[in-house]
Amino acid sequence: MKLPGLRRSAAMWVAAALTVLAAVAVPVAQAQAPAAKPFDVLQLNLCNSGFADCYSAGKAVNSAIALIQQRQPDVVTLNEICAQDITRMTRETGYLWEFTPVGDKSTGGPYTCKDWRGDYGIAILTHPDLGAAGEPVERQYAAQDGSNEQRVLLCVPYSKVSACTTHLSAADGRIAAEQCRELSGVAAALGAESVIGGDLNLVSGGNPDVQGCVPDGWYRKDDGSVQHVLAMDVFRFENAETIPVDGTDHPGLLVKTTR
Known part of the structure; x- marks a missing residue:
């Protein structure tokens, strides 16, 4: 004996069950997708060598720490900074650091800051969550201009992210x-x-x-002038913000992203 009504009921039950399973599967798959995490880069030129007119006897370092x-x-990328500044900044922020001095053409050694404050150069500070650094470059x-200051680059690889900084020639745009x-x-x-942060003088x-x-x-992204990230x-870019920094003639450039 044929029971068409029963067959139709069974078919309807199977279709309804499949619909429920599909509805459940979609949010499960969505829940498994990793959420985007914020990743912010702060570029600072602190003008703290002691030789430039914008030098403020360390006031810019106080502002940067705050x-x-x-x-x-x-990540914080830093230009025009002294080795002693890095020691203090890492102690007061808990960030990890890498520093490299600018070259001095006249001596063949590192350029030094005024008043015996150590070597003068560029640095990268990183939040401890990024972990230990690999071998820096x-x-x-x-290419160098005719000035005594020999410009340098610094790149630091971490397990999943690398960061670079520099301060390029101010004397010759080419x-x-x-x-x-x-x-x-x-x-x-x-x-x-x-990522790269620096004062590119371009x-x-x-x-x-x-x-x-x-x-x-x-x-x-830039600060409207020579600092860039x-x-x-x-x-994924979210927004960029320029922030006044007391003690230097450059604002801070904060670029907010997600990854």
Whole structure:
């Protein structure tokens, strides 16, 4: 005997069950997708060598420490800073550090800060959550202007992220552009998700244009002047903020992303 009504009921029950299972499966799959995490880069030029007109006898370092404590960025890139400043900043913020001095052409050694405050150079501070650093890449640029200060780059690889910083030639824009391209090549070759922060002494729309040293698959944000943050596009841009920093003639540039 055929029971079409029973067959129709069974078919309807199976269809309803499949619909319920599909509805359950979708939120489970969505729940398993990792949430995007904030990743912030703070670029600072502290003008603390002691030789420039903007020097404020360490006031900029005080401001930088307070800013780091308040905003807790993942990476801080620092220019025009002394070795003693780094010692103090790491002690008061708990951040990890890497530092490399600028070269002194006249002596062949490191450039030194005024008043015996140690070597003068560039640095990267990182939040402890990034973990221990790998072997840093630090070197003088192949292209240099005629000044005594030999410009350098510093890149630090971590397990999943690499960070670089620099302070490029202020005397010759063509040399700064060559240095910027060398830095970008080093950063892009690190084999990890990478960011760059620095005072590039180049501007958007200038001649040469800073955009000429942005690698493919990267983007750039600036403070409206010579400070820039470059990031691989895996770091999804959220917003950029310029922050007054007492004691230096450069604002802080905070670039907020997610990854």
